[in-house]
Amino acid sequence: SAVISQKPSRDICQRGTSLTIQCQVDSQVTMMFWYRQQPGQSLTLIATANQGSEATYESGFVIDKFPISRPNLTFSTLTVSNMSPEDSSIYLCSAVGRENTEAFFGQGTRLTVV
Amino acid sequence: QKEVEQNSGPLSVPEGAIASLNCTYSDRGSQSFFWYRQYSGKSPELIMSIYSNGDKEDGRFTAQLNKASQYVSLLIRDSQPSDSATYLCAAGDSGGYQKVTFGTGTKLQVIP
Numbered sequence: 001s002a003v004i005s006q007k008p009s010r011d012i013c014q015r016g017t018s019l020t021i022q023c024q025v026d027s028q029v030t031m032m033f034w035y036r037q038q039p040g041q042s043l044t045l046i047a048t049a050n051q052g053s054e055a056t057y058e059s060g061f062v063i064d065k066f067p068i069s070r071p072n073l074t075f076s077t078l079t080v081s082n083m084s085p086e087d088s089s090i091y092l093c094s095a096v097g098r099e100n101t102e103a104f105f106g107q108g109t110r111l112t113v114v
Numbered sequence: 115q116k117e118v119e120q121n122s123g124p125l126s127v128p129e130g131a132i133a134s135l136n137c138t139y140s141d142r143g144s145q146s147f148f149w150y151r152q153y154s155g156k157s158p159e160l161i162m163s164i165y166s167n168g169d170k171e172d173g174r175f176t177a178q179l180n181k182a183s184q185y186v187s188l189l190i191r192d193s194q195p196s197d198s199a200t201y202l203c204a205a206g207d208s209g210g211y212q213k214v215t216f217g218t219g220t221k222l223q224v225i226p
Binding site: 041043048090104106107 | 148157163219
């Protein structure tokens with residue numbers, strides 16, 4: 001299984017500002033995903049981070065709000081832009097390896113917007 | 115809209131008993147299924163994956179898959195208080211895209 005390091009682990013941010021979350025995998029992976037988990041709810045896929053091209057966003061999520069980069073096969077970032085209290089959530093990075101279909105998760109970033 | 119349905123619980127079982135967690139999915143083309151355990155405030159941890167009809171056992175855990183009924187289950191034998199967590203069922207995308215859809219999770223409480 002891949003080991004995924006995600007940072008920051010938590011942050012408290014002012015509304016209107018932006019936060020960039022980093023995700024580093026210890027091996028090359030085919031797919032990387034970004035999820036959001038709001039309090040008491042399950043995981044909602046934000047987008048698929050594609051290496052060398054624009055991310056693929058799910059319904060309800062847009063690039064202007066959640067820009068994503070994936071410059072190589074082991075690293076991705078998610079930016080939460082122009083934050084509001086409604087963006088307070090846990091954001092999770094996930095990766096799927098080359099040899100299998102199981103997805104593994106980073107430790108998550110707990111974001112609070114005040 | 116692809117969906118994965120789970121009873122939110124809580125499911126309470128006494129220590130040492132068998133906990134049975136159930137899940138149904140809507141995408142008939144899904145070929146891969148996963149169970150994750152999530153402790154409060156932590157990220158999901160993969161417990162089991164299953165791809166073929168029947169049972170798959172790993173230690174105290176047994177995953178069961180019935181594609182005809184679009185049904186997945188997880189049995190936890192000899193339940194321990196440390197098993198108390200939310201269990202998320204997930205189904206892989208039928209398009210072979212390696213994207214998964216998660217259920218809302220079942221909260222399990224193992225009573226000492």
